[in-house]
Amino acid sequence: MKIGEKICELRKERNLSQEQLSQELNVTRQTISNWELGQTSPDIYQAIEISKIFNITLDEFVDNNVKDILVEKVNKTEKIASETMKNIKILFIIIICFLVTFLIINLSILLKKIKDDNYEQALQQSYQQYRASLNTKKFLGTINGNECKMEISYDKEFRVDGTHFNLISGDKSTVEEFNRFYDKAKSYTNDSRKMIEFIKQYFIDNDGECHEI
Numbered sequence: 001m002k003i004g005e006k007i008c009e010l011r012k013e014r015n016l017s018q019e020q021l022s023q024e025l026n027v028t029r030q031t032i033s034n035w036e037l038g039q040t041s042p043d044i045y046q047a048i049e050i051s052k053i054f055n056i057t058l059d060e061f062v063d064n065n066v067k068d069i070l071v072e073k074v075n076k077t078e079k080i081a082s083e084t085m086k087n088i089k090i091l092f093i094i095i096i097c098f099l100v101t102f103l104i105i106n107l108s109i110l111l112k113k114i115k116d117d118n119y120e121q122a123l124q125q126s127y128q129q130y131r132a133s134l135n136t137k138k139f140l141g142t143i144n145g146n147e148c149k150m151e152i153s154y155d156k157e158f159r160v161d162g163t164h165f166n167l168i169s170g171d172k173s174t175v176e177e178f179n180r181f182y183d184k185a186k187s188y189t190n191d192s193r194k195m196i197e198f199i200k201q202y203f204i205d206n207d208g209e210c211h212e213i
Helices: 003-013 018-025 029-037 044-053 058-062 065-133 172-188 192-205
Strands: 135-143 146-154 160-167 209-212
Touching: 003 018, 003 029, 003 044, 003 058, 018 029, 018 044, 044 058, 135 192, 146 192, 160 172, 160 192, 172 192, 192 209
Parallel strands: none
Antiparallel strands: 135 146, 135 209, 146 160
């Protein structure tokens, strides 16, 4: 029998109302009602007073309900502890998964950066080696006192890699003529030998001079 039912039974056996019992225990009538309905329970001191009022032992009053309450509380505590541990384990797994994912992503980024850096370094080294393998010839051409400095870079297959033509002086017509000459020279980019031959011949044909510097 539950404590609330026990109180109700003892009270009725003594022909006491809830109000009368509440006065003897110095509590409100609502408190007695809550006890009997099982919504709340008396504390240990109130249980002792109730035992005295009804002239029974505390064990008879609680009818082993204290033990049941304690067992219930222990079970609830164990259940809460179990659920807490379960939640902690889940949280721990989530954190581990997050850390592993974070490490994998960052490791991938790091490896990609290393790969890109190595590729960029290899590319630069290859380009430097290519530039070092190029041949360069410089010329100074003169026509009617107008000087033109020219530089031609080409690879081992005589393909032109770069050209630089610089007219030192000249009027508008000279500049226009030089631009036509430059455009014509650039048509020989597949063979630097033909470009150099064209340049030298151009200055000879225009009563000028051209020599390598």
